[in-house]
Amino acid sequence: MASTNSLSRKIEQNGVVSPSNNEAHAKLIAELQGQVMHVPNMLSLFPTWPSGGRNKYYKRLKARLDEIVASVYPDEASRRRAGKNDFAFFASIWYPEVEYESLFVAGIFSYWIFAFDDLMDANDEDLSMDLSASARYREQTLDYTRYWLGLEPLKPQTSTLAKLSSWLLPASRGEKGEKGWSHALLSYLGIKSKREPVAPNLPCSTFKEFGQAVHRNHSKAFREGLAKELKDYFDHCEIEQKERLTGKTSVDFDSYVAIRYYTSAVRIYCYITQITYGIEIPQQILDSPEMQALWKEVDINIIIGNDVLSVKKELAAGCVHNAVPVLYHQGRPLDAVIPELMRRLETCRDRFDEAAVVVQKVCSKESEKVQEDLVKYIDGLRTIATGTIDFCKIAERYGLTSYFNDDEAI
Structure with a gap:
């Protein structure tokens, strides 16, 4: 993490904020670092949801993604840092039952979006510290993704x-x-x-293989829906970046979630889940209020699970855009923040199950195949929610394995 002084100087040079504006974040991080946080076994809150699966093609996918990472990063340090993320493990936990080709699509996309997210969040990266440069990067990335999804650019040339x-x-x-x-x-x-656009950098170029696979197998309406979610993600990454650089902290959980709802990328994965399962839910169902309510609950579910288990990593990186610091910043002691988030998680679980019943009822007159796909899809969303908890607990990226108790609490 860059020091507060050097961080402030860089921002001032870009004409964004004054040197004092990031002191609030630095103070909040200093207060939280070193405190002890007790987290119950969150998977125990989901006894009826699928969890604990591992895809049988994990090792094969890891070997392939390791090759891609090696081709993208010329230096050993960058390759080693990227390897800690183990995107193959992530995809294998989220999609434990799909065949290899589908798992590869999920894995290569996960590498791509994690790389993008880390580039935007890292306080020691020039791009993350420069609003103008990062805006250009997001625009280039948007053009690149639309091209490989087989869609026209938003600004046609x-x-x-x-x-x-x-x-x-x-x-x-x-x-x-x-x-x-x-x-x-x-x-x-x-x-x-x-015209084929140039990839902004080598990590971004990995979207090509993903985009080609989606273009081959899915309708234009589906690809437009996915592209819309990507644009919403990019747009809200800009809002989040401005808040980080100006030292702003969300005033409450709801205002935080209003942005995180998009930057979590869960809505994008609501499309990726269909891709990996080889299904395509009709767009009018995806856009319906009933399905959007379902997406909202799985999104908040994953936000809470990820935020609780990633807060240690994010504070170390100088990031306070996380539900734990947000609630702590409101004046709650840390030992009250986690129980509150667990209550929210349970409520979210129940709302998801209720919304799932409503979706299936509304779609009861659809074809037999659509109804079968919906059952598979809804369980797929449950799996990525529990899979988030599973992955964050085990992955080297989060550094939590030494903190487990016998009952899986942390």
Whole structure:
């Protein structure tokens, strides 16, 4: 973590805030670090939800992702740091029953989004300290993701003639991503079609393989829905970054969750879960108030589980955008914060189960396949919620394994 003084100087140079504005975060971190936090076995709160699974293809996926990490990071220190995250283990816990190809899609996406998130959060990274540079990076990343999902950029650069030609010659890109005869004709005529954007950096380039897989197997409506969630994620990462750089702390749990609801990336994983299960819930169901209520509960569930178990790591990184510091900042002692979050977690669990019943009732007239997919999907969302707790407890990324008691409390 950079010192408060050096951090403040960097922000002042970028014209964002004055040197004193980050002192509040530094003080909050200093108060919390060194305190003892007692956390019960959170998985015991979910006795009827699926948990504890491990995908049989874990080792195979880990070997493949290790190769990708080695190709992305030229230096040993960066490779070692990335290896601590073990994205294969994460994907194997979240999706314990899917086949290898689906697991790989979840694994490569998880590597990509963890890398993006860490780049935005790290107080020792130039990009995370510069609002203008990070805004450009997010815009480039958005263009890159839309391209590989087979979607038009939000700010099209293509000429009117190219658009007309693409309409007249629609097969400019095949299902497997190869360039077809119409693309060759456009090139021969000197007409620029949709241009492949340059990846902002090597870690971002790993989205290509994920995007191609989604493009091959899912409808445009589905891909547009996923792209919308990615944009919401990027937009709220900017809000969170501004709060971090200006020393702002959310005034209460609800205002914190209003932003974290998007930066947690859980809504994106509500699409990834469909991809890994090889299903596509109709978009009108995904957009319905009933399904959105279900998404909200699994999102808050994962936010609480992750925040409680990752707070040690995040405070060490200089980050207070976490439910534990937010509630502590309101004047609650630490030994009251965790019980409150456990009560919220139980309430969230019950609301999810109630919302699941409502979704299935509303969709009772859908086809048999849609109803079967919904049952699988809802249990999949339960699995990623319990899987978050499982992963955070065990993964080297969070450094908690030495704190377990015999009853799995921490």
